[in-house]
Amino acid sequence: MKKKVIASILAASMAAMALTGCGGGKTTSEAQGATTDETTASTEAGSTADGAEAPDLNQDTKGTTITFWHSMGGVNGEAMDYLVNKFNEENTDGITVEAVYQGEYDDTINKLKSAQIGNMGADLVQIYDIGTRFMIDSGWVIPMQELINADGYDISQIEPNIAAYYTVNNELYSMPFNSSTPILYYNKDMFEKAGITEVPTSLEGILAIGDDLKTKGGAGEPLALSIYGWYFEQWLCKQGLSYADNGNGRDAAATAVEFDSNGGALNILNEWKALNDADVAPNVGRAGSDTATTDFTSGKAAITLGSTASLKQILQDVNGSFEVGTAYFPTIKDGDEGGVSIGGASLWALNNNDDAKAAATWKFIKFLISPESQAYWNAETGYFPVTTAADEEQTFKDNVAQYPQFQTAIDQLHDSKPQYAGALLSVFPEARQIVETEIENMINGNETPEKAVESMASQINSSIEDYNLVNE
Helix, strand or coil, rough: CCHHHHHHHHHHHEEECEECCCCCCCECCCCCCCCCHHHHHCCCCCCCCCCCCCCCCCCCCCCCEEEEEEEECCCHHHHHHHHHHHHHHHHCEEEEEEEEEECCHHHHHHCCCEEECCCCCCEEEEEEHHHHHHHHHHCCEEEEHHHHHHHCCCHHCHHHHHHHHHEEEEECEEEEEEEECCCEEEEHHHHHHHCCCCCCEHHHHHHHHHHHHHCCCCEEEEEEHHHCCCCCHHHHHHHCCCEHHHHHHHHCCCEEEEECCCHHHHHHHHHHEEEHHHCCCCCCCCCCHHHHHHHHHHCCCEEEEEEHHHHHHHHHHHHHHHEEEEECCCCCCCCCCCCHHHHEEEEEEEECCCCCHHHHHHHHHHHHCHHHHHHHHHHHCCCCCCCCHHHCCHHHHHHHHHHCCHHHHHHHHHHCCCHCCCCCCHHHHHHHHHHHHHHHHHCCCCCCCCHEEEEEEEHHHHHHHHHHHHCC
């Protein structure tokens, strides 16, 4: 496992790479990358990825206090506080959880860089999805698989298409908690006015109905499409194509992107440009501006793309002014076969060399992913329940009955496959920024789709090479 000093250098470098993202933490930056041995970790209960003995979970936790760092603000923070207080009041193991809001996702991981092994400042931390490889490399964590094995926990209780993202070589490194996927939102009133009875399943299909949405449906914008690296990654998954080599960075550390050689990126950019050239998807800026969502909820745009975790906020902002429909995230072309990758964050147990705290942390994690807790979390935040049995809870059933649009997200998740979990990349914050800049350059007429793809690949490959040299 890499030395802490290198992890600190990497954390410092990623702190400047903040991008707007999905859900509560508002950023989707990351730094990742590892050697094969580090990625593999231990496959045996009783030893950690660092080779140390796994924590003994048979500890007396009475009087144990653990610290939990998270990035949930607003209504999501209120839901988090409820769950923490409920655990503190109801657990019979004498455990107290002190939850500390650290700000956005980047703030949390940046704070970790100054920590010391054995005295991390926290025992459990919520980290965004694309911080996964960085956390694996860091040497800070107790791999979740070690706690699962030590307790005999049945991992089949976790949604397989969510767990897949955080799993490397059959080892789950962190526990999924707040997970989301992107879906398509559309204005049913505009569609009906335009005489469109079927929701398009591809960008190609959206282009075909663009004129009708404008001339008949009254849309100022047929599609409000943010320039967002997450969507670029999703469209590679929807084509069933890899972002990077070495099994998308899962079989071994990625050494180069593959989206240029496999044609996936050019397919995306060609269709994006066609939508923009036809004024079906005008430039509404990057995801951080929230212009696309505002254009949709105000009734200007007929369609937008967004996180499943945005559903309640969108419905609240629309406030009944039109009927909101939802559909699967579109493919590039009709007939493309692939799936979606999740976003959001997961829970990482930090190694403080304290078995009692590790045991208490694991008990708190199990509480957070229990069916009851996950049904509540879903109802309050819009994130997926990560535990399969949550759909049997009355809270979950009532929420879906009240917001039937959310069933789209559930169906899409179940119709995907673990093979579309997405890439683990060493330099995702830089990569996403590069992708967004080159798409923006293309839309502004400064370069062709071919040149944009070439520039993306060249810059990202250079960043990967630099990272891997540091981590040899």
